[in-house]
Amino acid sequence: MREIVFDTETTGLNPLGGDRIVEIGCVEMVNRLPTGQTFHVYLNPERDMPDGAFRVHGLSAEFLADKPLFAAVAQEFMDFIGDAALVAHNASFDMGFINAELVRAKMPGIANERVIDTLQLARRKHPFGPNSLDALCQRYNIDNSRRTKHGALLDSEILAEVYIELTGGRQADLGLAPVETATTDIAKAQLATARIAQSRPNALPDRLRDVELTAHRTFVATLSGEPIWKDYMREADDA
Numbered sequence: 001m002r003e004i005v006f007d008t009e010t011t012g013l014n015p016l017g018g019d020r021i022v023e024i025g026c027v028e029m030v031n032r033l034p035t036g037q038t039f040h041v042y043l044n045p046e047r048d049m050p051d052g053a054f055r056v057h058g059l060s061a062e063f064l065a066d067k068p069l070f071a072a073v074a075q076e077f078m079d080f081i082g083d084a085a086l087v088a089h090n091a092s093f094d095m096g097f098i099n100a101e102l103v104r105a106k107m108p109g110i111a112n113e114r115v116i117d118t119l120q121l122a123r124r125k126h127p128f129g130p131n132s133l134d135a136l137c138q139r140y141n142i143d144n145s146r147r148t149k150h151g152a153l154l155d156s157e158i159l160a161e162v163y164i165e166l167t168g169g170r171q172a173d174l175g176l177a178p179v180e181t182a183t184t185d186i187a188k189a190q191l192a193t194a195r196i197a198q199s200r201p202n203a204l205p206d207r208l209r210d211v212e213l214t215a216h217r218t219f220v221a222t223l224s225g226e227p228i229w230k231d232y233m234r235e236a237d238d239a
Contacts, residue, residue: 002084003029003116005163007155008094009057011045015100020045021070022059024098025153026080027160029087032167034160039080040153042067057150071105078107086110089133089159091117118159121166133159140165 006026012019026039042064049061088094099109122131129135133155137144142161146154 001031002082003032003087004081004084005029005087005156005160006081006094007088007152007159008097009053009059009150009152010097011047011053012050013093015097018047019097020047021097021101022049022064023057023152024077025151025156026077027153027156028080028084029160029163032164034157038153038156039077041073041077043070043073044068070101074102074105074107084114085116086114087116087118087159087163089117089155089162090119091115116163118163118166121163125166133162136162136165 004026006024008021008025009023010019010021021043022045023042024039028035028037042059044064044067045061046069047061049059049064054060086095095110095112095115102109119131122136123129126139134144134147136142137158140162142158142165144158147158
């Protein structure tokens with residue numbers, strides 16, 4: 001199962017109002033483990049850098065002036081993500097910018113069905129929050145001390161660790177879960193995959209002694225009605 005954890009930095013909040021992407025960072029994961037393969041690029045937004053955005057990520061218009069336009073790296077970006085599921089924190093923000101840039105580059109957009117939003121996962125798992133990336137790092141004891149400013153690749157690397165914890169932690173499958181082909185509802189399929197348990201090839205031996213089983217049967221016989229224990233005892237007798 002291949003997934004791409006990604007993040008963007010931008011000139012502002014509105015991709016339809018003239019704001020542009022200035023940085024993209026991607027981290028590849030296979031079976032919930034980072035492979036070490038990344039994609040990272042700074043982009044010339046073809047506009048000024050508002051002070052508010054500069055304070056967030058520290059990327060100036062002067063620094064970005066000689067960087068490529070999105071259209072020049074769009075195919076390289078699409079080749080890197082391939083048909084993998086995409087994982088982002090507050091994904092609607094990042095996908096709004098990615099798809100706006102793809103439209104400008106006259107390329108097909110990316111369907112929402114491919115996207116997993118870790119903010120939504122966090123809100124379901126921790127409904128009382130807070131669920132910012134920094135707050136989740138603190139909750140899961142993930143080192144984010146390098147995050148003095150927002151950076152797309154660094155944030156993607158940190159988010160990959162957070163995503164692992166949100167979907168069951170580092171012991172979720174240890175690579176034992178089978179690789180599944182993505183469906184039209186990738187997010188649900190992958191969350192289900194994280195919960196797959198590897199069956200034992202041979203059952204463990206019964207650890208109850210005969211005297212304990214007899215005592216249990218005697219106790220159940222004293223119960224009125226139809227306690228559920230009797231169903232389990234019938235199954236054991238039929239086995």
